[in-house]
Amino acid sequence: GAVVSQHPSRVICKSGTSVKIECRSLDFQATTMFWYRQFPKKSLMLMATSNEGSKATYEQGVEKDKFLINHASLTLSTLTVTSAHPEDSSFYICSARDMAGHNEQFFGPGTRLTVL
């Protein structure tokens, strides 16, 4: 199956700093990428959908100025958590879909963010 990578896998940062997470589709072109957040023992909550070359569509309740998403190429999307606070600590998972007829949505391995 297709491979989606995320970097970094873990990050610990101080409150007030910004953190950038990268999501790459390694062997296919992803016209659409998704960013999810998962709290411990909870389900995945969709934060935003990004389409290459256009602005991301954020889900209700997700602050777009807080979680900046850029999908500048067909293989790379980035999520920047700006001015991170402890409540932003979570597991962030990206996902990519190749719109060329595949039904599967491929997930990255996730990034565990801890804000001190």
Next chain:
Amino acid sequence: AQKITQTQPGMFVQEKEAVTLDCTYDTSDQSYGLFWYKQPSSGEMIFLIYQGSYDEQNATEGRYSLNFQKARKSANLVISASQLGDSAMYFCAMREGRGTASKLTFGTGTRLQVTL
């Protein structure tokens, strides 16, 4: 209303036995897709099986099969011949909408524990 409902927070099954994980969904769309993902403790989301709303046959992938009952809006996952490595969280998800507007909604998950 919940779009995806998984009523079993946890399940136990003995090795080599079969187990059914329940999933019901709610949608007014005629065209939709149903997915099952496995999430081991490492956090990665592993695609298991897909069922399209227009598929007449139940989907099967190796030891996984999807018991699709459209009139009852259920899409239960059946794992046959359980193995210790099957212990993980299992999420049911539904994709509604078309093209770039479509997105996955996840259930709350079922934690499966396979015992000796």
